[in-house]
Amino acid sequence: MTFGGLVARTILSKKARSAGLVAAVAIAVLTVVTLAVTSSGLESSAAQIISVGKADFTVVQKGVSDTLSSTIDEQEVARIEATPGVASTVGVLVATERINADNPVFIEIGIPPSKLAAFGVTILRGTAFAPDATNQVMLGWRAAANLNLKVGDKFKANGAVNTVTGIYSTGNAFGDAAAMFPLPAVQGYNRVPGIVTLVFVKVAPGASSATVAARVDHDMPELTTIRTASQFGRADRNLIYLKAAVNGSTVLAVLIGAVIVGNTMLLSLFERTREFGLLRAVGWTRRRTVGMLVGESLILGFVGAVVGVGLSFLVTAVIERLPALRGILHAQYSASAFWRALLTALAMILIGSAYPVARAALLSPLEALSHE
């Protein structure tokens, strides 16, 4: 029999204990991975908004809890446009509205029709809305498909029954699942005249977007520029809080799991004290005896990690279908989520097994053999 075979046989012979340890690790891994995957998905969904406009960078109000809460005065938009190196800007107001149970957080974008091309909008069918219209809308092709609407149909949103004048594409899933209205109409319905949420900036040919963005950051300290999705995560305080909560929950899950692992291993140690004494008596070194205990835990931890990841797929699928998150959360299983699962399991095992392993190492063969 190999040493691995001996370890495996022990695991299989102590089914209840093994199952308990696997369950503890699996639940912790499930928690950690699900939180990581969903928060990453939410961040990714939220960050998609900055890539709708095909801009070199996006400007938002600094320090907002939620990017959609950003308020930028149209005069500031003009100042941004006047910044050296800026070729053009598009200021848009982004709002959300509940359309129906299937679309609880529908995105509405207010934009001047003259800026549609600059914003990267291609009209697939119909025409653009009039600049000052109060009851006209263009639907992204995904939204039109989801809502089963076509050009000429009526669409109740933004406080009016709107006529669908056109179907557009932006090449961006987030933008294509939204609706676009004349900017004044969205400003009026949301009672924020002269305000936009985001400003999409294109730099002049030959200019460095990083340099121009830095200039905007410097000249308008109340605003902040975003050039990448990761920068978006740093600018949105809700996402910062979400990440902090995920990290905190991870630590908590690891600690709780480690306590359960430690408790299970300690029980196992008490139960098998005579066995350890016997092994020491027949010549096993402390290292080998402890190695068997740690080996068992590592195998069970790995199995727990695999089970936990599997369960996280199921739980995340359920969360994605929750009415409040439908269409918003698209879970993203990155390699880092799996590494996080393995590290979680490893941390739980190492922390949880530290004390039982130390006890096992310090057992004298004679005391262990005398254990009742």
Add this chain to the structure above:
Amino acid sequence: MSDTARTSTSDPAGVPALDPTSGAPSVVLEEVTRVYPGKVVALAGVTLTIEPGTFVAVTGPSGCGKTTLLHLVAGIDTPTTGRVLVGGTDLATLHDPSRYRRDQVGLVFQLHQLLPRLSARANVELPMFGTGRSSGERRHRADELLALVDLAGREDRLPVQLSGGERQRVAIARALANSPHLLLADEPTGSLDSVATNRVLDMFREVQQHGATVIMVTHEHDVAARSDRVVEMCDGRVVGETAV
């Protein structure tokens, strides 16, 4: 018992078997005391010399210190005062007592102490971990030893599927796994009937005849009478010795 594995100096896997010429160790106890917590005196100044290659029985009433003496020689306990020398080496100076137990000592416990979840073969293999033998060599050696104790065909049985005598024979096979020069047995026949007892004692004699020093603790005088020399203990002291 078949002698096939014992009369050769190495088995087919290259593992040395007991070799009558390799020199069994002497065992010397010099003024050994062992006092347990609570001032329980288990040994009170034992001086004893056991010649190499002899079969010695240590006998006496319960609590007289027989088992403590055996544990000290096995290196799983240490004296409070005095010295235990095996083959001239003071066990207290051993850097790695587990290696001494593995390579030099075979231990047979009163209640066999087999791991219940492991087969007879796997139990016999346990002392061979860390000896450099491959798993195939360990398996071969275990099967050979189980055949030696007449348990061929029962290698895959769990302890619960074996009789008391068979379990004790598995324990003996385990004790012989690394061809020890010192076989220590603690009440090895305590739970056996007369037939099984005779079988076990025959095995010990064969082990001794093949060059090992055998020390057996027993409280049964007729069992002790099967050895070369009986050391009688009482209240932690040696109170008499008889050559059989």
